[in-house]
Amino acid sequence: MAELFHSSKPIYEQIAEMIKKRIIRGELTAGGKLPSVREMAIEVNVNPNTVQRTYRELETMDIVESKRGQGTFVTEDTEVIASIREEMKKEILMNFTKQMFEMGYTKEEIKQGLTEYLNRKGE
Amino acid sequence: MAELFHSSKPIYEQIAEMIKKRIIRGELTAGGKLPSVREMAIEVNVNPNTVQRTYRELETMDIVESKRGQGTFVTEDTEVIASIREEMKKEILMNFTKQMFEMGYTKEEIKQGLTEYLNRKGE
DNA sequence: ATTAGTGTACTATTTGTATAGTACACTAAT
């Protein structure tokens, strides 16, 4: 089977990223139920303990709430979700621009590079 | 001292990234000498063995050449350097756009998001 | 020849990640 994850980052973090993106895209709605620890473990082909760790992390971030015997649910607090979206966007942009600056590109070159890349993708 | 590295990625890879960027920016020139394994270890506050592993990786990629008793030198092949630059740029752009798409943004929203972010940085 | 500064190799130990297996606690449905 195809490898879902990169080796350079802990799998439990990568699963957390994946779930956050699903929430942000609306695939998982506020108050909605996540796959159970065991289901998710099968879905992403990983040990249940690893998924549990992911859920624990997400719970610490107030993104999900785990209810013993019932399941794990996306927070109903839409403001939390909105702020997660902004945080992720900012984080991704910051990381991207930082790396491009470190390569020596200027602001304009970065913008141009992105535009070229996106146009090329559409061909 | 400030932590130079992220915990989520092997340090030896992060050092390799750092060095590649120095080469690309021209801080380390073709044929130039890198800091010795021991010097670099002190510079980045890490064990010499970790730096050695970085140098070994870079040598495998034909980016540097290690000479016993003399030191480790940037390749003199400027084409290799040029291609590393393009690879890194593409890699960074690909990673960035992939993540933004996964968050649900469109091409135009990505461009706009970048422009806004860069403008905001200048304030 | 000696010395200092290189890269290189090796063993041992620690830490974090991930897996494997088992067991328990709670909830909802029957």
Next chain:
DNA sequence: ATTAGTGTACTATACAAATAGTACACTAAT
């Protein structure tokens, strides 16, 4: 009450990354 499906906890094991320490091989300068 029983059962199935939840989250949770625990021990044991394996592996990679990183550290620590030591030693060796080679080069250039003295």
